[in-house]
Amino acid sequence: MKRSNAPEPSLDPKDWDELRELGQRMVKDMVDYLKTVRDRPLHRTIPENTSQFLRQPVPHGAQPAEEVYDDFLEHVLPYPHGNIHPRFWGWVVGTGTPFGMLADMLAAGMNSNSGFGNQAVIHVESQVIRWLREALGLTANGGGSLTSGCSIANLSGLTVARDTRAPHDIRSRGLQDQPPMAVYGSSETHSSNHRALEILGLGRAAFRTIPVDGEHRIVVAELERRIREDHAAGVIPVAVIGNAGTVNIGAFDDLEALAAICGEHGVWLHVDGAFGALAALAPRQHHLLAGLEKADSVAFDLHKWLHIPYDAGAVLFKDPQVAQHTFQMTGAYLSPFESGVATGPMNYMDRGLQMSRGFRALKVWMSIKHFGIDQLAATIQQNIEHARYLAGLIDAEESLELLAPVPLNIVNFRFSPPSVRSHAEQLDRWNRQILLGLHEDGVAAPSHTNLDGQFSIRAAITNHRSRFEDFDVLVREVVNRGKRLIDADTRIPSSPKEPEASVDREAP
Numbered sequence: 038m039k040r041s042n043a044p045e046p047s048l049d050p051k052d053w054d055e056l057r058e059l060g061q062r063m064v065k066d067m068v069d070y071l072k073t074v075r076d077r078p079l080h081r082t083i084p085e086n087t088s089q090f091l092r093q094p095v096p097h098g099a100q101p102a103e104e105v106y107d108d109f110l111e112h113v114l115p116y117p118h119g120n121i122h123p124r125f126w127g128w129v130v131g132t133g134t135p136f137g138m139l140a141d142m143l144a145a146g147m148n149s150n151s152g153f154g155n156q157a158v159i160h161v162e163s164q165v166i167r168w169l170r171e172a173l174g175l176t177a178n179g180g181g182s183l184t185s186g187c188s189i190a191n192l193s194g195l196t197v198a199r200d201t202r203a204p205h206d207i208r209s210r211g212l213q214d215q216p217p218m219a220v221y222g223s224s225e226t227h228s229s230n231h232r233a234l235e236i237l238g239l240g241r242a243a244f245r246t247i248p249v250d251g252e253h254r255i256v257v258a259e260l261e262r263r264i265r266e267d268h269a270a271g272v273i274p275v276a277v278i279g280n281a282g283t284v285n286i287g288a289f290d291d292l293e294a295l296a297a298i299c300g301e302h303g304v305w306l307h308v309d310g311a312f313g314a315l316a317a318l319a320p321r322q323h324h325l326l327a328g329l330e331k332a333d334s335v336a337f338d339l340h341k342w343l344h345i346p347y348d349a350g351a352v353l354f355k356d357p358q359v360a361q362h363t364f365q366m367t368g369a370y371l372s373p374f375e376s377g378v379a380t381g382p383m384n385y386m387d388r389g390l391q392m393s394r395g396f397r398a399l400k401v402w403m404s405i406k407h408f409g410i411d412q413l414a415a416t417i418q419q420n421i422e423h424a425r426y427l428a429g430l431i432d433a434e435e436s437l438e439l440l441a442p443v444p445l446n447i448v449n450f451r452f453s454p455p456s457v458r459s460h461a462e463q464l465d466r467w468n469r470q471i472l473l474g475l476h477e478d479g480v481a482a483p484s485h486t487n488l489d490g491q492f493s494i495r496a497a498i499t500n501h502r503s504r505f506e507d508f509d510v511l512v513r514e515v516v517n518r519g520k521r522l523i524d525a526d527t528r529i530p531s532s533p534k535e536p537e538a539s540v541d542r543e544a545p
């Protein structure tokens with residue numbers, strides 16, 4: 038075939054200087070944007086013209102880079118979820134850092150695939166894994182890898198647990214001919230673990246829900262009873278999921294006790310420490326994680342309490358080889374060479390669920406180096422003190438009620454003046470309205486949960502930008518909004534002893 042003389046298409050810029058200038062503008066704009074985040078409302082409703090704009094069909098023609106950037110400035114940047122704002126405490130979401138943003142840009146520039154190969158990228162991830170192990174007080178000779186988050190880290194840990202504990206080789210035979218298997222965890226276990234069991238083909242029915250005590254910690258005696266019961270019935274007890282920081286209130290299971298039970302019964306101990314595992318960095322919280330070093334696998338997030346920009350999590354294994362047995366890829370096209378590009382110290386594609394993987398490790402490596410573990414630990418400790426401060430404000434305010442203990446960084450409460458405390462339905466409705474109002478007005482964003490059938494406003498504090506004064510604002514806003522709702526609510530009877538009358542009046 039004859040070579041064509043037509044210009045060969047490439048996606049590099051035609052004018053590199055112009056792109057450099059645009060890049061400098063982008064960096065300047067984003068640094069300014071981050072610097073002024075406190076001055077803006079936390080959230081804004083997406084207007085109709087932006088919704089329309091974001092439904093346009095695929096563009097076939099080219100658009101100048103400056104114009105694309107303008108579209109981003111007009112239609113994307115002004116409408117975030119709000120999680121970088123100092124008063125965002127919803128779900129469990131991290132804040133990120135300006136330096137992490139820059140690190141992510143460098144990783145995108147290198148555009149490395151960290152699945153395998155003779156490249157520094159692999160060494161960087163290995164160093165990050167060693168640092169994380171050291172910071173959490175785990176043995177240096179274990180292994181692990183970075184993941185997109187804790188859901189995938191939980192799935193990875195439980196996959197290896199299942200494969201290790203199944204009596205017949207699961208990689209070749211699948212679930213055929215295997216005896217029934219069971220996984221144990223408290224009623225407070227995060228739903229990503231239940232979803233993992235569904236994906237693993239064990240199904241939700243394989244999850245044994247163990248009750249918790251008044252502090253939301255797994256009842257160890259009941260766990261052991263269920264394991265013995267399953268053993269006797271021919272069911273294989275595969276894994277116990279220990280919670281290091283439950284999603285509802287931040288409670289810690291007794292990991293030492295779980296490790297002892299797992300050791301005695303030959304069961305895998307997986308710890309879901311999405312945010313709580315990182316409490317180990319703060320010296321005053323270390324005791325909460327006693328026993329973590331005995332876990333077979335530990336899953337946690339770096340995008341939550343380490344403030345690495347989304348997304349980044351990690352799964353660590355006590356035995357570095359076990360993950361390889363489960364995840365090792367095959368194929369002639371993947372076999373390594375002795376030297377050159379296709380060699381390297383280790384293949385991360387054989388250690389987890391992803392083959393192609395971005396250079397997630399760079400933002401973690403650069404952030405840990407830049408901030409240092411001590412400063413990262415100080416922000417964690419500060420959030421714990423914020424939670425205690427908020428709990429104190431709630432205790433001191435008659436119209437507010439704490440709904441759960443505050444073992445770490447999560448505070449559950451509601452607006453509940455004593456005079457109307459018996460009106461359960463109204464209280465749920467008002468608190469819902471208060472929360473919606475806070476969100477819609479962009480004032481603050483705690484989220485909610487249900488505790489003992491009650492609607493709870495839940496502040497999960499993993500935010501290095503929050504200041505004590507932000508919690509004063511939250512309490513003031515909740516109380517004022519609550520009082521206005523009571524005043525406006527004609528359904529409230531004059532005496533709290535007449536709930537039937539209020540039910541009648543509620544009917545349409």
Ligand SMILES: Cc1ncc(COP(=O)(O)O)c(C=O)c1O
Pocket residue numbers: 128129185186187188189191227229282283284309310311312338350
């Ligand atoms: C205890 C717990 N486990 C797992 C997860 C899932 O983590 P991710 O959202 O990073 O997948 C969360 C998320 O909040 C969590 O709180």
